[in-house]
Amino acid sequence: MNIGAAEQASGLPAKTIRYYEDIGLLVPARRDNGYRDYGQTDVHKLTFLKRARGLGFSIEDCRALLSLYEDRNRASADVRALAHTHLHRIEAKIAELEGLRDALSSLVEACHGDARPDCPILDDLSGVPADSH
Amino acid sequence: MNIGAAEQASGLPAKTIRYYEDIGLLVPARRDNGYRDYGQTDVHKLTFLKRARGLGFSIEDCRALLSLYEDRNRASADVRALAHTHLHRIEAKIAELEGLRDALSSLVEACHGDARPDCPILDDLSGVPADSH
DNA sequence: CCTTGACCTTCCAGTCACCGGAAGCATTAT
DNA sequence: ATAATGCTTCCGGTGACTGGAAGGTCAAGG
Secondary structure, X not given: OOHHHHHHHHOOOHHHHHHHHHOOOOOOEEOOOOXXXXXXXXXXXXXXXXXXXXXXXXXXXXXXXXXXXXXXXXXXXXXXXXXXXXXXXXXXXXXXXXXXXXXXXXHHHHOOOOOOOOOHHHHHHOOOOOOOO | OOHHHHHHHHOOOHHHHHHHHHOOOXXXXXXXXXXXXXXXXXXXXXXXXXXXXXXXXXHHHHHHHHHHHHOXXXXXXXXXXXXXXXXXXXXXXXXXXXHHHHHHHHHHHHOOOOOOOOOHHHHHHOOOOOOOO
């Protein structure tokens, strides 16, 4: 099938599919006219990639996952380790964002938000120590 | 003061400070020898930028915050609105990551993680419907 | 006075994971 | 025969920097 059909079948934009070929993630066959030719296995892999990317795995993670996917003899522990590492990254990111949210949220609450020029948000950003009452 | 001193004083790498000049965020004076010359106000603004970036504000947010910071007559409501929008973005990102975390976490838990080749993580990624027991 | 070394300058390229668009073939529909 | 898609490659841009090369400037030591 042509790249357009692969796009329909996998849900990945053609641009992205070509990009994945550029970086050697999924290199399809070519027809005589130079068109890319995707088979059923390729579409499966594209769908696989779409899901993995949707779960936030990096391209390099995906490369590893794909090769594990292709390896009929791999241990599930290998996959689990990768997913586990990624889970930790996600949790760390969540914790970081929650810290930001709390800091920002207390600033927003402290700011009366009217037409007066004094603003605790700018005060904090410019280094004025916060009122500790 | 030279850029090295500004780096010390603000905590921002010299590379970043030059970049901020490139994009017109903070353009310092120049000495006769071509060296950048940062004053006390510049250092304040650099510190301001470092804090705002640390809170996850984008460069364009920072540009707006800086101009509000410089405007003695601005209303605190303007700043609050910007911070509020950013707070919502952060909260949305947290919610998204929590969704990812939950999805990934249940996959990791479902995977026995031993030497056997069957693995629910890869099954899910490749589109095999999960067991619904 | 000369050299060494630290510090400064500009510019170019790379990061990550694509997206947009242009110029030019191939195929399909009318 | 022509027009409209669809495909190809290549170039450039995104955000927010970071690294490095090539070269100018400055302060200290011999």
